[in-house]
Amino acid sequence: MMIGALAFLGCPLRMVLRLAGSDLNALVGLAGFAVGIVPGALFLKKGFSLGRAQTQPTASGFIMPAVAALLLVFVIVAPSFIKFSETGPDSMRAPLALALGVGLVVGILAQRSRMCMAGGIRDIFLIRNGSLFLGYATVFVVVLVLNLVLGKFSLGFANQPIAHTDSLWNFLGMALVGFGSILVGGCPLRPEPT
Numbered sequence: 527m528m529i530g531a532l533a534f535l536g537c538p539l540r541m542v543l544r545l546a547g548s549d550l551n552a553l554v555g556l557a558g559f560a561v562g563i564v565p566g567a568l569f570l571k572k573g574f575s576l577g578r579a580q581t582q583p584t585a586s587g588f589i590m591p592a593v594a595a596l597l598l599v600f601v602i603v604a605p606s607f608i609k610f611s612e613t614g615p616d617s618m619r620a621p622l623a624l625a626l627g628v629g630l631v632v633g634i635l636a637q638r639s640r641m642c643m644a645g646g647i648r649d650i651f652l653i654r655n656g657s658l659f660l661g662y663a664t665v666f667v668v669v670l671v672l673n674l675v676l677g678k679f680s681l682g683f684a685n686q687p688i689a690h691t692d693s694l695w696n697f698l699g700m701a702l703v704g705f706g707s708i709l710v711g712g713c714p715l716r717p718e719p720t
Contacts, residue, residue: 538643546669549686554693555700563703566708644707
């Protein structure tokens with residue numbers, strides 16, 4: 527049995543990309559994600575709140591960017607205490623400049639569009655409004671079409687790249703992400719209230 531990060535899809539965007547890439551294990555994760563969002567939405571409907579936002583020192587806003595910058599330095603310098611995979615699927619990665627550029631563009635688009643799958647499913651359930659969900663639907667359709675055009679589509683549960691078929695953990699992991707996302711009022715893709 528495979529354990530660790532592969533037993534947990536963890537991100538709604540990754541889940542949608544895997545589903546558009548023909549991995550039906552992500553469909554189980556999507557079901558868990560939606561099932562986790564529903565009780566979270568019911569908690570909100572009953573008045574659950576984490577309280578008002580508190581003003582934080584300006585310095586606390588620099589912690590995550592500093593950690594990200596340090597990790598980037600580690601990737602560039604490649605110190606001996608950090609090991610990079612040299613074989614297998616872990617070793618395949620985009621060139622650093624391309625990855626940073628695409629990451630910045632996707633991050634800006636996600637932030638500006640307010641794209642949030644947790645909020646989208648929550649809004650469908652609570653107020654019958656699917657506008658937040660449209661971003662993910664668009665991503666799914668575009669990636670699905672690209673996979674079909676490039677011949678990278680092989681629908682099924684088994685033999686998917688870097689995937690496992692433990693449906694229980696796919697379901698439970700994404701249910702936890704959905705439930706937690708709604709309770710904290712945030713989106714795993716972009717750290718801002720939904």
